[in-house]
Each structure stands twice: as structure tokens, then as C-alpha cells.
Amino acid sequence: MYQGQSIQVTKLDGGIAELCFDNKTDSVNKFDLRTVTELSEAAKVLAADSSLTGLLVSSGKDVFIVGADITEFGKNFQQSEEEIAKWALEANQIFNAIEDLPVPSVAAINGIALGGGLEMALAVDYRVMSDKAQIGLPETKLGIIPGFGGTVRLPRLIGADNAIEWIAGGEQQKAAAALKVHAVDGVVAGDKLKAAAIKLLKAAQAGQFDWKARREQKKSKLNLDNLSGMMVFSTAKGFIAGKAGKNYPAPVAAVSAIEKAASKGRDEALKIEAAAFAKLAKTTVSDALIALFLNDQLLKKKAKAAGKIARPVKHAAVLGAGIMGGGIAYQSASRGTPIIMKDIAEKSLELGMGEANKLLSTQVDRKKLTPAKAGEILGTIRPTLNYGDFGGVDIVVEAVVENPKIKKSVLAEVEGIVKEGTIIASNTSSISIDELATALKKPENFLGMHFFNPVHKMPLVEVIYGEKTSKEAIATVVAYATAMGKSAVVVKNCPGFLVNRILSPYFGGWAALMRDGADFQKIDKVMETFGWPMGPAYLQDVVGIDTGHHVGDVLAEGYPDRMAKTFRTAMDVMYEAKRFGQKNGIGFYKYSTDPKGKPKKEVAADSYELLKAVQPEGQKDFSDEEIVDRLMLPMIIETVRCLDEGIVETVQEADMGLILGIGFPPFRGGALKYADTVGLATIIEKCAKYAHLGKIYEPTESMKKLAAEGKTYYTK
The missing domain is CATH 1.10.1040.50 (N-(1-d-carboxylethyl)-l-norvaline Dehydrogenase; domain 2)
Incomplete structure (x- = not known):
């Protein structure tokens, strides 16, 4: 029926059309200008087909739709507030065109559906979700609010209180959480998703589900009396303002937009959303947070490139126990890389293991880990007073006292024990990498890996290269830091490094x-x-x-x-x-x-x-x-x-x-x-x-x- 670069529409049996998001030029589906244009064209094709009996919205990728292409849409924010609001409303007409088709519709959410991806799914009548998929509206984390109808459709679907929590918090939601609040109508295994979605669609066609009533629910005013509304919105604004702080206006603005639009039908409510969206898009906060998101994407892209030339790190070691060594050992082990922790004093090893155990116990208390899993992770940290098994490690992180003489002595000693090609990194915060490298026979395998304290909380690792450090060594440490759940920034050696x-x-x-x-x-x-x-x-x-x-x-x-x-x-x-x-x-x-x-x-x-x-x-x-x-x-x-x-x-x-x-x-x-x-x-x-x-x-x-x-x- 329709063939585009981002969207294809195919007729299935019984008059059902499948609108499939399958970007031919990218590894993921996202809402860029081309995709929005193609969605508009596809909606017109569908509306013109008198034989249409139902619509299935699906994805040909591992994800459903990751959201809007912020690199492209961010440029729109250079326009005036009025122009931004006009653009958002025009885009919404396309989602409305899908929503207003005279047949029932179902979305099969097979993977990540964030921002515009979830808003696309909200524009149809029903949603079936893979048990491995995640959905959410993360726009407030970019200093804006949903702009493709999220503040309008989601509250009418799951209730104002649940929608406020989702939108203001900006977190991704797992399938069980989405089903609990009725954001989706069913959760199935991924391999059964399409069949389940078609089954639901046919049930709606047969009158077993009142799809017209469901659609009307999303298009009407919010089902909330004045007193309840006042309580919900005033309580939420007070709580969210306290949590977000005055420097992050988007979460409260989202609540205000939902509140202002509560008594309006879809079309008027969308105008309120567009105006609020445009106002936030012009703030310095959204400008900074969008830049921050793109900067983070750059770090991830560089880390991915490093992973392609890095040496594999299957086993690590840390020299020096204590709080810092214990923190490094915990971070490595908890992310799946076993580690040896060596010190010259039994008391220091006890301190280091105590630190790792304390951090794992906190995860158990927060129900992030089971006691058995925590015990298993702790078992992959091996305290030792000797270099016995250092011949099998792929990387050594030196974290002894911040004294150049002691560090040089320890580095030279460990170099003589490890296997050929083992990377040696110093967790120094101030000593020159080139100065420390003079103690080594193979300085090309040596560099800095500066963790910030406390290790488990601070996301940055500075990867500091010296004059003789090889690119392979840099890539290996970047890849190891990434595997530890850290963000690596590569820095040239100088006094104080970068930070x-x-x-x-x-x-x-x-x-x-x-x-x-x-x-x-x-x-x-x-x-x-x-x-x-x-x-x-x-x-x-x-x-x-x-x-x-x-x-x-x-x-x-x-x-x-x-x-x-x-x-x-x-x-x-x-x-x-x-x-x-x-x-x-x-x-x-x-x-x-x-x-x-x-x-x-x-x-x-x-x-x-x-x-x-x-x-x-x-x-x-x-x-x-x-x-x-x-x-x-x-x-x-x-x-x-x-x-x-x-x-x-x-x-x-x-x-x-x-x-x-x-x-x-x-x-x-x-x-x-x-x-x-x-x-x-x-x-x-x-x-x-x-x-x-x-x-x-x-x-x-x-x-x-x-x-x-x-x-x-x-x-x-």
C-alpha cells in the first residue's frame, strides 16, 4: 500500500493493514523529519482505503521507536516560540489522522518505545507489549515536555496521578508496570507479540472490545471532578517542585499542562501542550540538557569505537585495598569482570572487602540484588597478599598511596609478574603519567585510569595517556571503564589532568x-x-x-x-x-x-x-x-x-x-x-x-x- 524509507504499509488478510516502522538507513527507528512526513503520507493512504478493516502498527527493528531525533528537532528550537508551537501542532495532526481512522487499531510494542515512540502507540486504540520491552516519556530529562500528545492521551488512559508520575519522572517503565496502570492492554513473549496483537485487533473488529469507547476516552476531557483534580494537581506540583528544584522547570510545567488541558477535548488540549512545549524549548535549561544528551551520545559512540580495537578484559586486578581499592573491586565484579585485590597488609584487605560487602549489602537492602547474587559477586573478588595469580590477568589498576616513589616501585614490580600485553593503569589523581612510566620497560602498555571518589557513585573515569601509551591500551581501558558502567573521557597527560x-x-x-x-x-x-x-x-x-x-x-x-x-x-x-x-x-x-x-x-x-x-x-x-x-x-x-x-x-x-x-x-x-x-x-x-x-x-x-x-x- 505504501513504501517509504522509514515506513512501509502492507495489507494483511481480512482487510487489516500493517503500518511497519522499519528505517532502511539506520539501525533504529526514530522520528526524524522524513519519518514524520512518511507517517503523514501513509495516514492519507490508509484513510483513502475503503476496504480497510483494522490497523496494526509494528516495527521491523529490535526496538519499536526510540523517540524523536533530537539532533534534527533540536534545530527547530532556534525558531520563535510561536513557530515551535505551530510545528508541534502540525505534527500532531498526523498522529490525530492515525487515531481518527474509522477502524480499530493496535500497536505491537516489541522493544524500546520512548517519547514519540510511546506517543505513536498512544495514538492507536490498544497496545500489546513484549515482556522485554520498555516504554516511557523521558522528555523532562531534556528540559521539555512531550510534544506529540503525551500529556493529553496518557492521563486520559491511565489517570492523572499515574501519568504525572511517568511524565514528571521521565523514567523508563517495564512491561509489568505498564500493564498494572493499563498503559498497555496485554504483555506477551516477544515471539508471540504479532499474533497476540492481531488476535486483539480481530476481537475488537468482532465487537468483543468497544474500541470506539476507548478512543473517545482519549479524545474527551479528563475524567476527574474539580475537587479531585485540585487535590491531585496541587499535591503533585508541590511534591515535584521540591524534588526537581527551581532550576528544572519542565516537570512542574508538564503537570500544569495536564491540569490546564484537563477540562478540554483532544484538539484544544493539544494546543495547550504545544504552547507549553514551545515555551520550554526556548529555555536555556532545555538547550543545556539537550546538549548534555548529545554529549553523552558522543561518549557512548567513542566507547563503542574503542571496544572494536580493545584487548579483551576477562580478569582484572587492583593493587591497594582500602576504600578506593574496595570500590574499584566492587564496581568491576558487580559488572561481571572478576578481580583480584592485592595489598601488603591483611587489615587493608579486610577494609577493602568490607567496603565491597557494604556496597553489595546496600543493593540487597534496596532489592536490586538477591542475597545469593550478592554473595556470588563478592565471590568474584579475591583478596590476596601475594602476586600468585597475576599471570592470568588482562588489566591491573594500581591504587596505592599517592606517592611517586611508592607507585613506581609497585608498577615496576607488577610489570615483571604479569603476562605479555597486560595493561597497567594507575589510579593517580595528580602524578604525571609520563613520570610514572619511566619505571616501566613497556610504557606503551601503561596509562592513567583516574576514578573519582566514591567509586560506586561517581560516573566519570579519566583515561590519561602518556607520550608512549599505545592506542590499543587507551581503547582497552575505555572499554573496561565502560564495562564497569562508567563514562570514560580520554585526556592527554598534564599536571592535574582535566578535572x-x-x-x-x-x-x-x-x-x-x-x-x-x-x-x-x-x-x-x-x-x-x-x-x-x-x-x-x-x-x-x-x-x-x-x-x-x-x-x-x-x-x-x-x-x-x-x-x-x-x-x-x-x-x-x-x-x-x-x-x-x-x-x-x-x-x-x-x-x-x-x-x-x-x-x-x-x-x-x-x-x-x-x-x-x-x-x-x-x-x-x-x-x-x-x-x-x-x-x-x-x-x-x-x-x-x-x-x-x-x-x-x-x-x-x-x-x-x-x-x-x-x-x-x-x-x-x-x-x-x-x-x-x-x-x-x-x-x-x-x-x-x-x-x-x-x-x-x-x-x-x-x-x-x-x-x-x-x-x-x-x-x-
Whole structure:
């Protein structure tokens, strides 16, 4: 009946037509412009066929439809709000045309159906789902709301409360959850899906199911009286606003759109959705979150490419137990790669195994693992005091004390024991990879694999290559990090690597602000309002003042022109007073333990007395804008320097390193995305204002050039 590149329509027995999504130019089905156009053409063909008795919507891929092609539709967001709303409404007319066909319709959801994929399935009368499939509306995670009728059809199908939970949360739902709320009408094994869908369609044709009533339910106003509606929507908005926070407007906007459209029929409700969708599409938050999604796709694409040239890692080892070693061992074992954990002290091995056991027990408590499975995973971590089985490992991660002499000794020792071709990686946070490589006979098999603490929570791994590291070694570590469930960013060796190097000028700006009389608690509050999970003083306490002090010294030596200490800092005061932060209960703040055993932050009034020594002119108040600028400008400039020097390959990877490694506010998209949002010309003006404070506020030539050309980092 119809043959397109994305959609084919075939007539089956008994007048049933099968509309099959089967993209001939891609491995998945997605809603790009071509697919939407073909759906419109196919709908016209179907409407014109007087012999049509029913419609089956299916997929020729392993997935149903993964959603809209954000790379393509994202460009539409450059248009005005009115134009975006008009485009969304026009697209919806196509879904309406499918929904309004004068015959019953059933979707056979064989795999992932997200965003526009689920909205396509919602446009038909019934849905049958494979027991392995997952569905959902994840748009709020991109800073927008569903735009193809999701906020209209889903609440009318599963009730406002369930729909709010699905749409505001943006999570993928498994088949059992979808069936429970009646988002789908049946769940079957994948190999029985098409037969089950056709059986349901024939039952509807025969009058066993009232498909017209089901359709009317989706097209009418929401079945909710005024009082119930008021309770549902006001409660939901309060809860969701508290959970999402003021920096993420989409979840609350989704609830508001559902509420506003509740008393309207489909066509009017879709206009409300389109207007809300368009308004969010023009926010800096959606711009940043869409960029973040695309950046993540780039990391996944690079990881996939690395997997093709990586050496297989079937067995790993970690040198050095304790909290870090135990965390690495847990992460490897829990993702299916057995690991040996070696230390020279029995007590350290007990600590490392205790850490792994604690993390597995937490998974059991949360019902993510059965006790038997947790025990099985723990059994794939083998603690040892000797190198007995190291001849069989494919990769060794060295995680001993952060001391170059000790590391070199351990690295040379293990190289003499492992088999030919074993990759050796150091989990150093500050020591030069090239310096450590001098201890090895085969530096081509050596590189850095920097995990962030705590290992099980922090998603980033910096993969740091030295002058002699082979591409195969880099690819192997990227593939191993990916297998561990981490996101790898490949970085060229330099002092501080990527994340700590960029973080250092941020702390440099903070140190100067403290010297000039700022209140550390106010700075923390302002930066947390900006979006950071914690302000700089609190972050130093969590990392450890001694650790931060050491890294600061390394970076001061590496970049003396802009990171050398020229005055005694607030950090120095705390370090000299042996106030190391959470690890010993006192830093800028003091810490007690809450009933759950977690550190609880409290004000330490004597911090102000100590800090008087480094605030020669006493305390002074600073505006929120100045606090943000004096901390963020040095970070932006250092990120650009890393890009200019080839420390990191792309703008996208630089920003992802900061988001995944130190919690840069995701809704701001990273340092370079934030610079684009503020405007490079404005950034350079702000730098001029603080030029007297030193080189960390000096924009690079590439920044000036880009600003002069009116370009941005994401469009250059």
C-alpha cells in the first residue's frame, strides 16, 4: 500500500493493514523529519482505503521507536516560540489522522518505545507489549515536555496521578508496570507479540472490545471532578517542585499542562501542550540538557569505537585495598569482570572487602540484588597478599598511596609478574603519567585510569595517556571503564589532568575572594543556588583539606604563571590547624554523625576566628554576581586552555568531564555551554573587570577570536 524509507504499509488478510516502522538507513527507528512526513503520507493512504478493516502498527527493528531525533528537532528550537508551537501542532495532526481512522487499531510494542515512540502507540486504540520491552516519556530529562500528545492521551488512559508520575519522572517503565496502570492492554513473549496483537485487533473488529469507547476516552476531557483534580494537581506540583528544584522547570510545567488541558477535548488540549512545549524549548535549561544528551551520545559512540580495537578484559586486578581499592573491586565484579585485590597488609584487605560487602549489602537492602547474587559477586573478588595469580590477568589498576616513589616501585614490580600485553593503569589523581612510566620497560602498555571518589557513585573515569601509551591500551581501558558502567573521557597527560586542573583555578578564585574578606558560608550558599551540589568550602571538607592542599601544590608547580600561591590562603589555615574536613570531623564546618551514620554538617564558629589571619582587611560583603563571576570565569578560561592544548579532544568531552566528575550543574551544560549561554563577549568584558586579580582571569586568544566572530563553542 505504501513504501517509504522509514515506513512501509502492507495489507494483511481480512482487510487489516500493517503500518511497519522499519528505517532502511539506520539501525533504529526514530522520528526524524522524513519519518514524520512518511507517517503523514501513509495516514492519507490508509484513510483513502475503503476496504480497510483494522490497523496494526509494528516495527521491523529490535526496538519499536526510540523517540524523536533530537539532533534534527533540536534545530527547530532556534525558531520563535510561536513557530515551535505551530510545528508541534502540525505534527500532531498526523498522529490525530492515525487515531481518527474509522477502524480499530493496535500497536505491537516489541522493544524500546520512548517519547514519540510511546506517543505513536498512544495514538492507536490498544497496545500489546513484549515482556522485554520498555516504554516511557523521558522528555523532562531534556528540559521539555512531550510534544506529540503525551500529556493529553496518557492521563486520559491511565489517570492523572499515574501519568504525572511517568511524565514528571521521565523514567523508563517495564512491561509489568505498564500493564498494572493499563498503559498497555496485554504483555506477551516477544515471539508471540504479532499474533497476540492481531488476535486483539480481530476481537475488537468482532465487537468483543468497544474500541470506539476507548478512543473517545482519549479524545474527551479528563475524567476527574474539580475537587479531585485540585487535590491531585496541587499535591503533585508541590511534591515535584521540591524534588526537581527551581532550576528544572519542565516537570512542574508538564503537570500544569495536564491540569490546564484537563477540562478540554483532544484538539484544544493539544494546543495547550504545544504552547507549553514551545515555551520550554526556548529555555536555556532545555538547550543545556539537550546538549548534555548529545554529549553523552558522543561518549557512548567513542566507547563503542574503542571496544572494536580493545584487548579483551576477562580478569582484572587492583593493587591497594582500602576504600578506593574496595570500590574499584566492587564496581568491576558487580559488572561481571572478576578481580583480584592485592595489598601488603591483611587489615587493608579486610577494609577493602568490607567496603565491597557494604556496597553489595546496600543493593540487597534496596532489592536490586538477591542475597545469593550478592554473595556470588563478592565471590568474584579475591583478596590476596601475594602476586600468585597475576599471570592470568588482562588489566591491573594500581591504587596505592599517592606517592611517586611508592607507585613506581609497585608498577615496576607488577610489570615483571604479569603476562605479555597486560595493561597497567594507575589510579593517580595528580602524578604525571609520563613520570610514572619511566619505571616501566613497556610504557606503551601503561596509562592513567583516574576514578573519582566514591567509586560506586561517581560516573566519570579519566583515561590519561602518556607520550608512549599505545592506542590499543587507551581503547582497552575505555572499554573496561565502560564495562564497569562508567563514562570514560580520554585526556592527554598534564599536571592535574582535566578535572582537577580545571577545578584548581576555581579554587584560586575562591581563595582570592576569601582573602578579600568574603564569608565562606555565603559563597557556599551562592554557588549552591547557582546549581553546584556543594559550595567550595564544603567541597574541600568533603574531598579532604589535606588532599586538596596536596593537589593545589602539584598544580601550583605545574602552572606557576596562574596557579602558584602568592598569599597565605584559607586552605593553608585549615591545613596547618589539622582541620581536614569530614575525615577528622572538623574543617570549615564541623561534622557529627546523623542517626543513619552519615556525616552531618554544622556551623563551626571558630572558623571565622582562624580565617581572620588571612583576611587582612576584615570581612566584606560581595554581591551574588561577583561571587559567581570570580569563581566561574577562571574555570571557563582553564577549560578553554585544555581544549586549545589538546588535553581533551572536544568541547563536548570537556563539559562532560566537569558534569560527571565534579557535579557541574547539568542544567547549565558544562563550563563551555555556560560560556555560550552568557555570551563570549560578555565573558570577556567580565574578565577585564577582574584582570587586576591575575592571569587566571586572562582570556585566551582563541576566546577573543571566537567572541570577535560572534561564534559559540557549540556552533563554531
